[in-house]
Amino acid sequence: MSGYPPEFRESIKIIEETREERLKITPPRVPLEEKEELLRKFHPDYKKEAKRQIKIGAGKGEYAPHEVANLLEAHSFLYMNALSNGVEIDLEDPDFDVDVLIIGGGGGGATAALWALYNGIPADRILLATKLRFGDANTKMAQGGIQAADREYDSPIIHFLDVMRGGHYTNDPDLVRILVTSAPFIIKWLEELGVMFDKEPDGTMIEVSGGGTSRLRMHSAGDYTGLEIMRTLMDEVLNREIRVLEFSPAVELLTDDEGNIAGAVLMNLETEQYLVVRAKSTVLTTGGFGRLHIQGFQTTNHYGATMDGVVLAYRVGAEIRDLDSVQYHPTGAAWPLQIAGQLVTEKVRSLGAQLVNTAGEAFVYPLEPRDIVAAAIIRECEERKKGVITPVGTCGVWLDSPMIEIIRGEGTIERYLPAMLRQFRRFGIDIRKEPILVYPTLHYQNGGIKINTNAQVLGNGGRPIGNLFAAGEVTGGVHGKNRLMGNSLLEITVFGRIAGINAAKNARNTNVGKLSLKHVYRWEEMLKEAGIETNVVAPMILPDYKGDIKFR
């Protein structure tokens, strides 16, 4: 039984009939002089009307998508739901008093917790608070791999150049330097923790290519690389008996009387009670913003990817960068609708599948950079009208996965893409025999909070905000305006570690004064002064899909 509706049959037939001919050709690369125009006309990031200047805060005047600006210009969740209603938050008697508070239980947070512990903070003086279950995070969903230049044919210098090129040279070179020089150490650390990397019988890592990387540098653990890293880190955090508080998102940071960060207010998602955490160091590892559905796009991200960390840091004066650039993954599932927007990993293209339109033409070289491939797919749908229109009016193009089995032999898909194969099979589609319908999907928050090489969050004039650290997708700078695959699992472990180490150091030299929420009242005044009238309340915490049958 095919999971595709009968309407698709004709165009699948064309794909099948043209396959043999297409196997002989390499689809055209986009000529350099056409790239700019292709992006300008079809890449969602280049749509002027989709962005506006932020009206308030340290990033005032910078451009951001409306969905991002709406949250940065929003009312405080705590103010609207508690402070302005006379609900008392008792700052005198905190529910938790710790040395290090880590907000966000993904890969970045788990790494920071472990390295705070390794650096002398006792387990019961660390608190890791997270929104959903520990590990319900984008980290778990990473399929492709993690980069590190650890072979003779490669070097940290070449890795540096690739990262910079990927980011169009807008990256912070000092952060990139740390990323690439820490990479082998981090992989070794993960290996010692017991992560099952794909290896040759003699222990040599199996390393493959990734879009935009000039050397084979992608380490993986099947197509569950992120899951394997995340669950190993979680197991270690639990073994070390670090305290983990689940279903307790941070809704606002706390300051002390000198304006340094002094912990956070959390909310128990089930009882809706507020919890006050006093902390000497606070680390933000809240991940990205896929669930904002920027420009209405579907997303690959987990349910809790709502940009909370950026919102919280912004209210205490953090600077931001590159939030105007959004990474759309070119190949999100366009069918079945039940998994619309979910990732169809780049590996499918690396293994040989072409992107094909309804005329049976392989219209773009499949391993062009992500923004180019995404724009090319949108062009097929919008301008050339050679996309497949689904029964609900959405559009997609074919990713010809059966080619993989022809080129690399039967069984390749089962061996290298078991997660992918299973996901489609659940809906009656066998990707070994039938192509996959794809359309770009919202994938990654390139920018975020500004940090320095110590993972300190930077405020006014680039000065660190006292006691506040951040790492991972919530931050900006490492990837500039465009991240390459495999560098974010690396980023979260490299900078999670640095944040943990420095949070530990900082905690030893810090005494927290009287807790305060003054900055929240101040924020509400600033909104008034800026003349901002809005119904939006942030952090968003979870997207609201109640009553809707949008497929997301």
Place this chain on the structure above:
Amino acid sequence: MPGTVETIKDTKLVEGKAVEGVLGAGKKLVTIYVMGKWYQVPAGLTITKALEYLGYRLVRGVGCRAGFCGACTTLWVKKNDYKLYSGLACQTMVEDGMYLVQIPFVPAEKRIYNIEELEPNGSVVLALYPEVTRCIGCNACTKVCPQEIQVMDTIQEIIRGNIAKAARMAFDCISCGSCSLRCPAEIKHFYVFQLVRRLYGKYIAPKAKHLEKRVKEIEERKYDGALDRLIRAGPDKWRELAEKAQKDEEVET
């Protein structure tokens, strides 16, 4: 706009009447019972989406929404069918006559250990999780695993001490807990499998020697001078060298 989030067209819920344009899978409503309560939802929705459609704001029982995290374990029975089914809410479509409940949490205790002090053999695993030996070979676990893991066979390999084999067999586990809910021996498979995988990754898989070598080079500051110069040189130089690297050429700094 093509490709963006779309609402199902015409979703007026009239009992028994077809709804237009609802997915390719079936253009009608189905009746489901959420914790015993009667509802009608468009056919083709996943259980997760059906619950949201009905007005539930999910907090438990949801995570990645993509089959990777195991947060959404759900149990159901069907009309005129004695079987108790289970699956991932985010990956399973509603069916007519489904009586379902989401499992907010699978109670299980993870044993605490210091991985540095363990040896990679079966008795270490059995010492931490002695209940593993109680397996009666009923295969209930394998039947419910949404990841198609041979759960029972994996448990048997562990009992036989084949850690390496078990680790590979259990690699795709997403800790949904479905197996443990059904296991008469009360084994908490996902924790056992986690231990087994770590023992394999840490002790049995051969170490990557090239990794150690590179770490040492970096510790000895082999690349520091070149990186200092490179960063000082600025974007034009980066661009020039990066393009060279793309062409697989040697990069000199």
